[in-house]
Amino acid sequence: MPAAKKKSTTASASPERRRELLTIAADVFAAHGYNATTVRRIADEAGMLAGSLYYHFDSKESMLDEILSSFLTELWDGYDAVLAAGLGPRETIEALVTESFREIDRHRAAVAIYQKESKHLAAQPRFGYLTDSQQKFKTAWLGTLERGVADGAFRADLDIRLTYRFVRDTVWVAASWYRPGGQHSPEEIARQYLSMVLDGIAVRA
Amino acid sequence: MPAAKKKSTTASASPERRRELLTIAADVFAAHGYNATTVRRIADEAGMLAGSLYYHFDSKESMLDEILSSFLTELWDGYDAVLAAGLGPRETIEALVTESFREIDRHRAAVAIYQKESKHLAAQPRFGYLTDSQQKFKTAWLGTLERGVADGAFRADLDIRLTYRFVRDTVWVAASWYRPGGQHSPEEIARQYLSMVLDGIAVRA
Amino acid sequence: MPAAKKKSTTASASPERRRELLTIAADVFAAHGYNATTVRRIADEAGMLAGSLYYHFDSKESMLDEILSSFLTELWDGYDAVLAAGLGPRETIEALVTESFREIDRHRAAVAIYQKESKHLAAQPRFGYLTDSQQKFKTAWLGTLERGVADGAFRADLDIRLTYRFVRDTVWVAASWYRPGGQHSPEEIARQYLSMVLDGIAVRA
Amino acid sequence: MPAAKKKSTTASASPERRRELLTIAADVFAAHGYNATTVRRIADEAGMLAGSLYYHFDSKESMLDEILSSFLTELWDGYDAVLAAGLGPRETIEALVTESFREIDRHRAAVAIYQKESKHLAAQPRFGYLTDSQQKFKTAWLGTLERGVADGAFRADLDIRLTYRFVRDTVWVAASWYRPGGQHSPEEIARQYLSMVLDGIAVRA
DNA sequence: TATGAATGAGCGTTCATTCAT
DNA sequence: TATGAATGAACGCTCATTCAT
Numbered sequence: 001m002p003a004a005k006k007k008s009t010t011a012s013a014s015p016e017r018r019r020e021l022l023t024i025a026a027d028v029f030a031a032h033g034y035n036a037t038t039v040r041r042i043a044d045e046a047g048m049l050a051g052s053l054y055y056h057f058d059s060k061e062s063m064l065d066e067i068l069s070s071f072l073t074e075l076w077d078g079y080d081a082v083l084a085a086g087l088g089p090r091e092t093i094e095a096l097v098t099e100s101f102r103e104i105d106r107h108r109a110a111v112a113i114y115q116k117e118s119k120h121l122a123a124q125p126r127f128g129y130l131t132d133s134q135q136k137f138k139t140a141w142l143g144t145l146e147r148g149v150a151d152g153a154f155r156a157d158l159d160i161r162l163t164y165r166f167v168r169d170t171v172w173v174a175a176s177w178y179r180p181g182g183q184h185s186p187e188e189i190a191r192q193y194l195s196m197v198l199d200g201i202a203v204r205a
Numbered sequence: 206m207p208a209a210k211k212k213s214t215t216a217s218a219s220p221e222r223r224r225e226l227l228t229i230a231a232d233v234f235a236a237h238g239y240n241a242t243t244v245r246r247i248a249d250e251a252g253m254l255a256g257s258l259y260y261h262f263d264s265k266e267s268m269l270d271e272i273l274s275s276f277l278t279e280l281w282d283g284y285d286a287v288l289a290a291g292l293g294p295r296e297t298i299e300a301l302v303t304e305s306f307r308e309i310d311r312h313r314a315a316v317a318i319y320q321k322e323s324k325h326l327a328a329q330p331r332f333g334y335l336t337d338s339q340q341k342f343k344t345a346w347l348g349t350l351e352r353g354v355a356d357g358a359f360r361a362d363l364d365i366r367l368t369y370r371f372v373r374d375t376v377w378v379a380a381s382w383y384r385p386g387g388q389h390s391p392e393e394i395a396r397q398y399l400s401m402v403l404d405g406i407a408v409r410a
Numbered sequence: 411m412p413a414a415k416k417k418s419t420t421a422s423a424s425p426e427r428r429r430e431l432l433t434i435a436a437d438v439f440a441a442h443g444y445n446a447t448t449v450r451r452i453a454d455e456a457g458m459l460a461g462s463l464y465y466h467f468d469s470k471e472s473m474l475d476e477i478l479s480s481f482l483t484e485l486w487d488g489y490d491a492v493l494a495a496g497l498g499p500r501e502t503i504e505a506l507v508t509e510s511f512r513e514i515d516r517h518r519a520a521v522a523i524y525q526k527e528s529k530h531l532a533a534q535p536r537f538g539y540l541t542d543s544q545q546k547f548k549t550a551w552l553g554t555l556e557r558g559v560a561d562g563a564f565r566a567d568l569d570i571r572l573t574y575r576f577v578r579d580t581v582w583v584a585a586s587w588y589r590p591g592g593q594h595s596p597e598e599i600a601r602q603y604l605s606m607v608l609d610g611i612a613v614r615a
Numbered sequence: 616m617p618a619a620k621k622k623s624t625t626a627s628a629s630p631e632r633r634r635e636l637l638t639i640a641a642d643v644f645a646a647h648g649y650n651a652t653t654v655r656r657i658a659d660e661a662g663m664l665a666g667s668l669y670y671h672f673d674s675k676e677s678m679l680d681e682i683l684s685s686f687l688t689e690l691w692d693g694y695d696a697v698l699a700a701g702l703g704p705r706e707t708i709e710a711l712v713t714e715s716f717r718e719i720d721r722h723r724a725a726v727a728i729y730q731k732e733s734k735h736l737a738a739q740p741r742f743g744y745l746t747d748s749q750q751k752f753k754t755a756w757l758g759t760l761e762r763g764v765a766d767g768a769f770r771a772d773l774d775i776r777l778t779y780r781f782v783r784d785t786v787w788v789a790a791s792w793y794r795p796g797g798q799h800s801p802e803e804i805a806r807q808y809l810s811m812v813l814d815g816i817a818v819r820a
Numbered sequence: 821t822a823t824g825a826a827t828g829a830g831c832g833t834t835c836a837t838t839c840a841t
Numbered sequence: 842t843a844t845g846a847a848t849g850a851a852c853g854c855t856c857a858t859t860c861a862t
């Protein structure tokens with residue numbers, strides 16, 4: 001998914017150190033935004049000098065790339081498993097939402113970065129995989145919703161594109177306030193979100 | 206709401222030109238992000254040189270300030286009217302959501318900027334009013350939800366803070382995809398969103 | 411001849427200032443080499459800060475580009491006039507050599523830079539015109555030499571490619587020691603060089 | 616000739632490996648220029664990491680130093696033999712030119728580096744021997760030319776300093792295009808060059 | 821009101837060099 | 842002998858901002 005590594009002189013460096021540094025970078029990117037984050041800041045946080053980061057990575061952008069692409073790889077591992085399971089539309093939605101909250105739990109920083117930056121990054125060829133992913137995402141969710149409308153599981157009186165955006169946003173914005181280790185587990189949050197999305201917050205007449 | 210103008214040398218410039226420039230600036234901020242937007246880009250779009258903007262504004266930040274604060278002023282005019290109307294909880298929520306989509310329609314750029322930047326701006330004293338507004342916002346919505354739970358309009362089995370975040374985010378993220386002049390009026394979008402939020406997307410048993 | 415200017419926001423700046431700055435830059439490039447010359451050094455010499463240069467030029471490389479391309483433009487103006495004059499081979503060579511020393515006199519720095527850098531610059535697309543120029547150069551000189559051999563003006567017992575390189579280098583390396591305002595005028599140097607090249611330094615038997 | 620090794624910690628390394636590495640370094644310096652050559656590039660070419668070179672050499676500069684000084688040592692071995700042979704001026708020039716082309720053949724990279732870099736290197740104390748060598752060089756060639764003018768072997772109507780530069784440059788620039796193993800042997804090239812320099816390229820009247 | 825030219829701080833990046841292993 | 846990881850200084854460049862005109 002990431003742009004092809006050129007010669008990747010740097011790619012051979014010890015993978016554990018890379019992970020550590022990427023985790024740090026992701027946190028800083030998530031907290032202050034990619035553009036506003038200086039490479040010196042990341043290095044500070046890692047206890048090294050700015051230049052030293054370039055032993056491990058080609059560029060600031062390649063850190064971002066690796067953060068986002070490895071997140072998306074994992075996300076799609078989960079999604080693809082759900083989609084291949086042959087569930088009904090409602091159960092599929094439930095599983096996708098649950099899986100999403102699990103990803104938010106595991107990759108909070110990456111998700112937050114994705115939320116803030118993917119729109120303008122998608123324009124760059126290097127981040128073309130973001131657009132691809134978005135497309136797959138849309139196909140999967142919209143398709144499931146349509147199946148649900150067709151077989152009577154979901155309401156037919158709603159604009160399905162609005163519904164799609166509603167469900168999609170509803171889930172992912174959670175990354176902006178979610179803190180791992182909070183009082184609710186991802187599964188519990190997913191359960192409540194699903195309850196709201198599927199049945200509404202109003203008491204039934 | 207904005208921090209007091211220091212010199213107000215610049216405040217004497219013609220108000221219409223200011224408006225025009227702020228509209229341009231807001232669009233560019235919304236499209237590319239505040240940090241990624243150069244003052245030169247705004248000037249280009251306005252057909253002038255970067256330095257010339259400083260006749261009208263103290264700084265890039267003060268443009269942002271004015272954009273956000275004038276948006277919030279208008280927003281609260283609308284909200285306060287709703288809250289003063291003495292409606293029941295459900296009707297209040299409906300009115301607030303409708304009002305919100307109207308604001309998104311009128312101030313799309315400002316809303317988008319607000320979404321992306323308010324979190325880290327709120328830390329700066331100059332933008333303290335963002336925090337104040339958020340607080341008022343929370344009080345109004347959370348209070349209404351609690352009233353609704355108390356009088357049986359809203360479900361009591363949900364974590365009310367989750368519900369609050371759910372409704373809040375659900376509405377405002379719409380600014381990220383909303384395009385004025387699209388096929389749905391703000392009121393129509395509000396109606397469908399409210400229908401989903403209140404009654405859910407699942408068909409009732 | 412230079413690579414197409416992109417948008418050339420900077421190209422509109424006052425042409426006199428540009429000339430001044432390019433003259434300064436050319437001198438520094440010639441004295442210390444392009445790579446070893448820092449943009450700060452040029453700025454120092456011009457009495458400004460490094461960043462200020464970027465108001466006038468896109469990049470260090472574009473300064474180099476402009477220096478070399480405007481030199482080559484002038485050079486070919488002179489050469490083309492000579493080649494169009496319909497002179498015999500010996501007179502053509504004499505005129506070309508004289509013209510060359512005049513160019514060395516007028517553009518000493520540019521010629522020195524050209525000597526040192528053109529070989530590796532020619533590989534970059536932006537400097538493709540260097541290769542083009544070299545090709546034209548070779549065609550003009552080699553052709554004239556061949557004409558001279560054919561009509562008996564030049565010796566037939568020499569490897570003509572060696573002769574070409576001999577004459578070419580002989581002339582242009584002079585830029586490495588030539589100082590304008592020295593005791594010999596360019597025309598006088600040309601006369602002596604031609605005398606050596608054509609008749610040799612040995613006394614005739 | 617090179618500056619005294621400070622620590623000579625590195626001097627204990629196996630001399631053959633040093634030679635290999637210096638040959639590689641010289642080729643890269645010659646191809647891309649000293650400044651533009653990174654220590655990493657040399658190491659890559661040698662199949663090791665950049666830091667590892669520092670086991671063999673004190674610094675990048677000391678590689679350059681060793682390349683240039685050992686070339687000059689060999690060159691002067693040859694020159695001194697010629698100068699001690701008691702030949703007439705014309706024969707001395709012939710022998711020096713021939714010797715020079717032999718050195719270009721054997722040390723092409725070193726000669727090319729010398730051509731490009733010696734001018735600005737000579738300013739540094741460490742490379743003072745370059746200036747010394749240039750001085751000896753000038754004395755030897757200029758002296759021989761003067762002897763030749765005095766005894767009627769060389770033309771008296773030329774500015775002798777111009778003649779000196781002419782002959783000197785004429786020979787050494789050849790290093791910029793010479794490729795060992797080409798169709799002409801160094802001796803053959805020397806013969807043709809001498810023929811041009813001594814008798815000129817024009818056909819005698 | 822706006823321009824043209826400059827400032828100055830800071831940014832992402834490179835690279836010769838060091839050093840424990 | 843060589844590696845892996847880091848240093849630290851410098852580099853080309855960007856950009857918000859200033860100010861005389």
